[in-house]
Amino acid sequence: MAKEQILADLKKAIETWDIKLVQEATNAAINEKLPIGEIIGDGLGKGMEVVGVRFDKAEIFLPQVVAASKTMEAALKILEPLMAAGEGALKGTVVMATVEGDIHEIGKNVCCAMLRGAGFNVIDLGCDVTAQDFLDAADENEAQVLGGSALMTTTLEAQRELVEAVKETESPYKCIFGGAPCSQAWCDEIGADGYSETANEIIELVGKLIA
Ligand code: B12
Known part of the structure; x- marks a missing residue:
């Protein structure tokens, strides 16, 4: 199957919440050896973007x-399983989570998947995670980077709290x-070490910080 068709199917499957189609298209993408970054970034992620926009416009609901x-x-x-297989030695450890008070985790999960695919060891703590839990997990796993996701203006403040902790x-x-x-701008204000708008950029960002 052509790459464009597979990416279109991945996007459509998310937009129409079609589990059968997403499974078929994901398997097709693997068979065609599409890079995981493309499967997520140019297929699945694009579908989720559309879902976000339609939700914002109240065309669809929770x-x-x-x-x-x-x-x-x-x-x-x-x-x-493909991402866990990695590409040789792990490049470093990142503790990822959605910050305290926030249960949105799709974007964070996509970032975790991309980082694993790029060969980083990712400790995923899930969502609604306190600064203390970030620190405990980082100590335990000898991590280098903490990645905090926030999807609501009300929970952005928890990112500042993590930097302060x-x-x-x-x-x-x-x-x-x-x-x-x-x-x-927000990351500069709170004194964070990095920001990335998309999961594609996170690989380069973490790579630079760990190098
Ligand atoms: C999906 C969704 C949900 C799902 C979440 C399911 C899940 N398992 O995660 C459900 C239905 C549960 C949900 C619940 C709620 N939601 Co909601 N939700 C969304 C929605 C539509 C899409 C978010 C999403 O998944 N986007 C797709 C992913 C792939 O994109 P992303 O998260 O932005 O991630 C990318 C980048 O940001 C970046 N990234 C993400 N994290 C990180 C971390 C690091 C370290 C880095 C470097 C990069 C990075 O990389 C990702 C991939 O490219 C948004 C609308 C929107 N436009 O964002 C509202 C939205 C975030 N939700 C909103 C609200 C209000 C809520 C609720 C309070 C609703 C309610 N009344 O109950 C609850 C939240 C309760 C809580 N305490 O958290 C508001 C927030 C408003 C605000 N500005 O504060 C939004 C903006 C909708 C709106 N316009 O009103 N929601």
Whole structure:
């Protein structure tokens, strides 16, 4: 099957929360040896963008968004074993989570998948995670980078709290942030070490911080 068709099917499957189609298209993408970055960034992720826009315009509602999220998870489940296989030695350890008070985790999951695909060891703490839990996991796993996702303006503040917790404990970790309301300007204001708008950019960002 042509690459363009597979990417279009991946996008459509998320937009129409079609689990059967997403499984078929993901398997087709693997058979055609499409890079995981493209499968997620140019296929599945594009579909999720459309879902976000339609939700913002009130063309669809929470149940449909949940259904699209579950479709995304079904695809990531198929891709996970490939990403776990890695490409040789792990390049470093990143603790990823959605910050305290926030349960949005699709974008964070996409970032985790991309980082694993690029050969980083990713400790995924899930969502609604406190600064202390970030630090404990980083200590335990000898991580270099902490990545915090926030999808609501109300939970952006938890990103600042994480930076402050790292400073207060004089921990050696670099903090990077993302999520729709987050920006480079916000990251500069709170003294973060990095920001990336998309999961594609996160690989380069983490690579630079760990090098
Ligand atoms: C899906 C979704 C949900 C799902 C989440 C399912 C799940 N398992 O994650 C459900 C239905 C559960 C949900 C719930 C709620 N939601 Co909601 N949700 C969305 C929606 C439509 C899409 C978010 C998404 O998944 N986008 C797709 C992913 C791929 O993109 P992304 O998250 O931005 O991630 C990319 C980048 O940002 C970046 N990135 C992300 N994280 C990180 C981290 C790092 C370290 C880096 C470097 C980069 C990075 O890379 C990712 C991939 O490219 C957004 C609308 C929107 N436009 O964002 C609203 C939205 C975020 N939700 C919103 C709200 C209000 C809620 C609720 C409070 C609703 C309610 N009344 O109950 C609850 C939240 C409760 C809580 N305490 O968290 C608001 C937030 C408003 C605000 N500005 O504060 C939004 C903006 C919708 C709106 N316009 O009102 N939601």
